[in-house]
Amino acid sequence: DQQVKQNSPSLSVQEGRISILNCDYTNSMFDYFLWYKKYPAEGPTFLISISSIKDKNEDGRFTVFLNKSAKHLSLHIVPSQPGDSAVYFCAARSLSGSARQLTFGSGTQLTVLP
């Protein structure tokens, strides 16, 4: 039972354009959502997060949008750069109940073409 789903295993975008990575979740107990970026042979690095009381959080070129009614979040990268090419994982957790640990999606490989 995948509680966090990233349905696109890969995405290719031209440099300078917008990259949109999507994530869906099923557990309504989740109250905090995070995006991690992972390069080969390295551990995931924290990118940006959003609390369930917000619908948008922005940090430089990265913006995360949360639609609680649709149980959907997305990560927008504008403008995309070749160095952004990596696997992006969406994660969610709750401080209560059985969802205390981070639950990850299966990841989306983003390739930014020069």
Next chain:
Amino acid sequence: KAGVTQTPRYLIKTRGQQVTLSCSPISGHRSVSWYQQTPGQGLQFLFEYFSETQRNKGNFPGRFSGRQFSNSRSEMNVSTLELGDSALYLCASSHTSDSYEQYFGPGTRLTVT
């Protein structure tokens, strides 16, 4: 501040053997979580330790176990290795078990032949 370190970085074992992986968290962090990453499966939660106590456990068989020491360093053990245990094992640390953000180490790549 030094990041999360994991040793060894690479390991090759044969079926039936057992293996121990080590994780040193960021200084001051008291919570350590372990994850297994396999292709197409994302990161699967194994367990979390805080103050030497297991706080949370994922859906893995009893062959997977762990512990945490008083200095917050953690070890993970897998007994009777199977081919399917080949994966990248990641350790993450955070200040407390209620901290939202976790910081990951580079992982240990385990290959079982």
